[in-house]
Amino acid sequence: MKKTFTLILSALLSANLLQAQDSLAIRKFYDEALVNGKAYENLRYLCKNIGPRLSGSAGAQKAVEWSKKLMEGYGFDKVYLQEVMVPHWVRGAKETAFIIDSKNRIAVPIAALGMSVATPKDGITANIIEVRSLKELEALGESVIKGKIVFFNRPFDPRFIETGAAYGTAGDQRFMGPAVAAKYGAVGCIVRSLTEIIDDYPHTGATLADPGTKLIPAAAISTKAADKLSNMLRLRKLPLIKFYFKQSCQLLPDVLSYNVVGELTGTEHPNKFITVGGHLDSWDLAEGAHDDGTGVMQSAEVLRLFKATGYRPKNSVRAVFFMNEENGHKGGTKYAELAAQNKEEHIAAIETDEGGFTPRGFSFSDVSKDFIKKVNDNWKSTLEPYEVDQLTIGGAGTDIEPMKGKVPGVVLIGFRPDSQRYFDLHHSAKDVFENVNKRELQLGAAGIAALIYLIDQHGL
Structure with a gap:
């Protein structure tokens, strides 16, 4: 018994010494x-x-x-x-974007998404379809999406304590959204910036596409501008709201x-x-x-x-x-x-x-x-x-x-x-x-x- 106690005491002292050395x-x-x-x-x-x-x-x-x-x-x-x-x-010249209604052209901040393609030289103007998820986009289908600019507007979920989780659950609209929109005939894609803060700074980031996939111009829009665009689409009839953007990025x-x-x-x-x-x-x-x-x-x-x-x-x-x-x-x-x-x-x-x-x-x-x-x-x-x-x-x-x-x-x-x-x-x-x-x-x-x-x- 005494020997066992001695061994236990020796082990404890050794462990304490190691911990002291580590500290x-x-x-x-x-x-x-x-x-x-x-x-x-x-x-x-x-x-x-x-x-x-x-x-x-x-x-x-x-x-x-x-x-x-x-x-x-x-x-x-x-x-x-x-x-x-x-x-x-490379990004090229600074991007330009406007919300267009019957009376106004409202400038809004955007930034081309990494690996996106350029718009035509004179930019793109089209009606815009707002969606909150890839599933919603797919449910609308080609008959609704073709020829339009898709606007992904799912915000960060503020309930997550660790904000990386909010980024993860909102990120698919930037990573995959433009490629899916292209599949249904969209001519361009605008994605709400992946941030919870409401300001006028667009947040870029890469967008992905499988080899051989059709590419369309895609850009991030600031959260403040995204809220403005969403409110305008909600309050006015859809055909009265168009979106214009121009970007000159290229992949070398x-x-x-x-x-x-x-x-x-x-x-x-x-x-x-x-x-x-x-x-x-x-x-x-x-x-x-x-x-x-x-x-x-x-x-x-x-x-x-x-x-x-x-x-x-x-x-x-x-x-x-x-x-x-x-x-x-x-x-x-x-x-x-x-x-x-x-x-x-x-x-x-x-x-x-x-x-x-x-x-x-x-x-x-x-x-x-x-x-x-x-x-x-x-x-x-x-x-x-x-x-x-x-x-x-x-x-x-x-x-x-x-x-x-x-x-x-x-x-x-x-x-x-x-x-x-x-x-x-x-x-x-x-x-x-x-x-x-x-x-x-x-x-x-x-x-x-x-x-x-x-x-x-x-x-x-």
Whole structure:
């Protein structure tokens, strides 16, 4: 009995010692991030000196070159580029749109959807049909839709606490709506911006179509203008309301671009990897500060924090700046293909692509309830003092998703900051450096470093 008690006491003391060591290491990451953090000033340079970084653009290439030099300057063990062919879509001249009734032409803000085609040179004028869902569109059919502009006007559902869920349930009208409208003979498509805030900033984003599908011009309309158009359609007879829009976007041949990779080589398991990343590309309406400048700068900052505090990971840790998340996902696909081709063993991959807001925790994709219970039992109390302890089952991220099925054993994890303000800015001209809070950004980088440290020390 005495021997058993001694063994139990020894195990408890050992566990407490390990937890104390973990807490001390994590405290060092936070101190370094909050006192000497570099993510915010790096983000300033990315936003103000480089700016928009849509795949295939000069800005994207400039960002690649600068990012590689940044990580080399930090002295990471390896810094290299992964070649990837990406789409090259350009917006062209600023779009024009009017609501037209019998007496007035009312100008409204729109932005062409990514990968959309241009209107004819003189634009399109047609009657407009308002729908709230793809099912409603399909129920109307070709006899009603043909020759008209389809107006998708389903707003965000405000009942969701996590706003990404509202984005997910409203998003099909942008992702697939134009292609479905084209199938029924529509000549154009206007989509309510995917945001809850009511303002005059259109939010762009990619629209999708299967190869060989007929394409029609498609644009996002600001929420304020969408409400105005909807009210006019409701109060007046349909034939009296027309819509005009003009856009000159085009899809050019694919071009060569790159993922940017920085690595700290593991001291014990150099051939086992933990990846953290975000996407370097951004939409062209603004600076791509929260989407996803914050994510790539946090990813580089994690490795810098390890070096600055003297932490040498057991496993190799990579920061990856993925290219082309916004309109093709080619960078994430290429990273997964190369990992599989090289037979790399990946323990975990973490994506930070939900903005640089106050960190809340992490979501683990495709894991069991028993798994998430064990993660919480082991790590929640360690992360709780930093308020980054919400460890749940959920999505991980677009860029690391292709690793599923290609890279056996990898656990996919999404960094989860507070979501309430993200879609106010997302894909719009408001996504600029000035809307990023320095402390929130650097708390997030330290929180990600803490989780990677725990995974590196204790495994999953």
